[in-house]
Amino acid sequence: MTHHIVVLGAGYAGLSAAKGMARRLRRHGVRITLVNAVGHFVERVRLHQLAAGQRLADRPLGTLLAGTGIDLVVARVTAVDAAARTVRIDSAPYTVAYDTLVYALGSGADTAAVPGAATHAYAVATYQDAVRLRARLADGREPVAVAGAGLTGIEAATELAEAHPGRAVHLVTDGELGAGFSERGRRHLRGALHRRGITLREHTRVREVAAHGLVLADGGEVPAGTVVWAAGFRVPDLAREAGLAVDARGLITVDPTLRSLSHPEVFAAGDAVAAYGPDGTASRMSCQTGLPMGGYVAKSVAAALTGTTVKPLRLRYVWQNISLGRHDGLTQFTRADDSPVAAVLTGRASARFKEAVTRGTVLALRR
Structure with missing residues (x-):
């Protein structure tokens, strides 16, 4: 029987996880379904531009998933039944069964x-x-x-x-x-x-x-x-209501391979996860965290299904990018633990740098 992997959420974490698993498990007879509330990829780091009246590039998920074999279901997740291993959604087929679940629904x-x-x-x-x-x-x-x-x-x-x-x-x-x-x-x-x-x-x-x-x-x-x-920000109550182990904030608690502590068939990535660094500091909610988490989950799920092992996740930071309008910005360089160093990049140079990083992220997800 074909092993069915369901990924909830097509943000930075979910999309990178789905595409990474499709690549790694291509020859292992798995089926991957990606469930997302909208049919396009949302560049969350540009939403302040959209709010200000700027037009953003349309990035259909169908185009980003072309050639991967991933099935896309555009629907809103209304519930997860962890005991039955099913996901309820607000449109046909209304229920999606899974063998492995990757939870990446993000935050609001x-x-x-x-x-x-x-x-x-x-x-x-x-x-x-x-x-x-x-x-x-x-x-x-x-x-x-x-x-x-x-x-x-x-x-x-x-x-x-x-x-x-x-x-x-x-x-x-x-x-x-x-x-x-x-x-x-x-x-x-x-x-x-x-x-x-x-x-x-x-x-x-x-x-x-x-x-x-x-x-x-x-x-x-x-x-x-x-x-x-x-x-x-806060996460939806879906994980808590499903009976998954969560912390006080409702974030899914996971082991160092991003596997649920209560349900080993569930993995999680991005804003929905209570992931901590070696010093006990919680990972911050950002695409800079979600993207590597998604890539890591792809490796972790592939290892679990093929009987291999992966090293524990280690998040390391390099900078924080802030846009201050279209022609100004601040790039704060950091230590690996996200604490700031003296070095910064400012003004137009920072704005151009953030734009290059943002476009590069979409290019990486496309490939």
């Missing part, structure tokens, strides 16, 4: 973090999020408040300020801007915000998102016609 904006965020805020975590925000900003010039100054919040604020000159943009964070960057990197971030007229509010906690903007913990307010919520 954590709009449950404060009251009102789910009702009144917009996000840039998914393609649908970015399209909604773009439509919202198409008319009018009301102020925009971006809550959260991680990489997503910084990129969204600077991109929106550049695309909508004259429109007031506020960036609100409960910590310090660029706390994980070097001193030179933090200076460049502050300069970029200043040049675009973005109002920065640090050490400011949001108590509530209201129809008229942000309500702060100190009793103050940031009036805004549109609130963009970029203060953290």
